[in-house]
Amino acid sequence: MSVRETFLKATEEILDADPDVAIVLADISAAQLAGAARRHPDRVINVGIREQLLVSTGAGLALAGLRPIVHTFPSFLVERAFEQIKLDFSHQDVGGVLVSYGASYDMPAAGRTHQSPGDVALIDSLPGWTVHVPGHAVEARRLLLESIPGDGRVYLRLSAQSNASPHLGVGFTRLRFGSSGVVVAVGPVLDRVLRACAGLDVTVLYASTIRPFDAAGLRSAVLSASGSVVLVEPYLAGTSAFWVSEALADLPHRLRSLGVRRDVEVRTYGGTGDHDLAHGLDAGSLRLSIRDFLGE
């Protein structure tokens, strides 16, 4: 089952089981949740193609004591309606689970209008959000289920890109040990990072939850390997660079940030693989970047 189907199925289960959860939609995924909407007409709320209202409605539901899930593509959820997120969730100090599907370029032939490589950087400008970037459907399901209890502010970034296997760790999980550098892989870039690092003497860390940032996990890896850190993220390059610098502030270190290019707007259609190549996020390009940085 795809990540998106997994999310929608889990959401139905949650709505059936928990009378305090509601989902707000802006037409995207409304057809798939039509059954749930019939069973729970007051808690499956489709506001039409109105993303400002989508986000504010979620916040209003939270003020009324419900746990809202708010869902659409990331360009419209985070970028179009950003002030609603900033004021109606953060500034009101209410919780919610914002779930996007589409990532940086999951719809490559749709062009720039449906690409959102800056979403995590935008959320990162607000304090206190948990950011999940699952790299597998099983991770997505667990992270969604774990986001429902409580009243925290959560951004769950779902992508069509996937690793072969789930890794259900907390914070940074050390998947490979080495001494010449630490390579951090976030979400669906993991398998490519592991291929890129084949035969290299490096530590590989993996996270499907990137905020809060596991500073202790990174420090520990750096102290037992080296101060050369390569950060590989499936969204805007360097999004987590601030947190790496904070974590290693008192340690000599070097950082190379890889991700979606921020120096140019890539106007390519084609397939996901074409975009991976354009941004240097395919296994071959990653291997060249990592070896070049580590001097191997």
Added chain:
Amino acid sequence: MTTATEPGYAELPRLISLMTGDDKHQAAAESTVDVLWVLYDRVLDVTPATFREPGRDRFLLSKGHGPMAYYAVLTVKGFLGEAELPTWSDALSRLGRHPDRRRVPGVEISSGSLGHGLPIALGTALGLRARELSSKVVTLIGDAELDEGSNHEAIVVAARFGLENLTTVVIDNQSSTRGWPGGIARRFDVEGWETRTVSGRDHAALYEAFTGAHPGRPLAVVAVVEPKG
């Protein structure tokens, strides 16, 4: 018309003057003061003892700028102490030039940026309905605030969802840059709201407008006051 001798209401000009520093300041100069008074005095079921109860009525001040009348009404109704008013907007005060729900008891939303109150109120009204609570949700916006597109998204959806528990009061002091041909009420009316346009200074008319039945439809009360000078 205004009954200036109502207990409490007569206190408002003095309380407002504690914030404005203007002894001659009249409540009548505040575009929202009469609407706020009628709501808190006679319409809303919320008190300092109940403002955390799930079943309370909600008032969302979307027009968060110029909150002196709001703070004055909250003071008369016992949510705030009068001693706090003279130091409002100081670093040590919890009363800012835009209200903060995390700091001021009874304040339901932090506001200031225009166009947030009505969309949030719609979500709150939906949430209360889902929880089978019969509370009212009343939000106050300005006629220029109605320029924000987020309000129009909410106006459409609120009526389609038949949100009888939602009321929007629009203070019309004719400050919208491009105006609203045919009047503000028309904007709500074509989308299926019950609309009532009354003097924003007439307490009896405001009370009737807020409390008359409007089964199955949200209610828009356009409160007309003097044009912004």
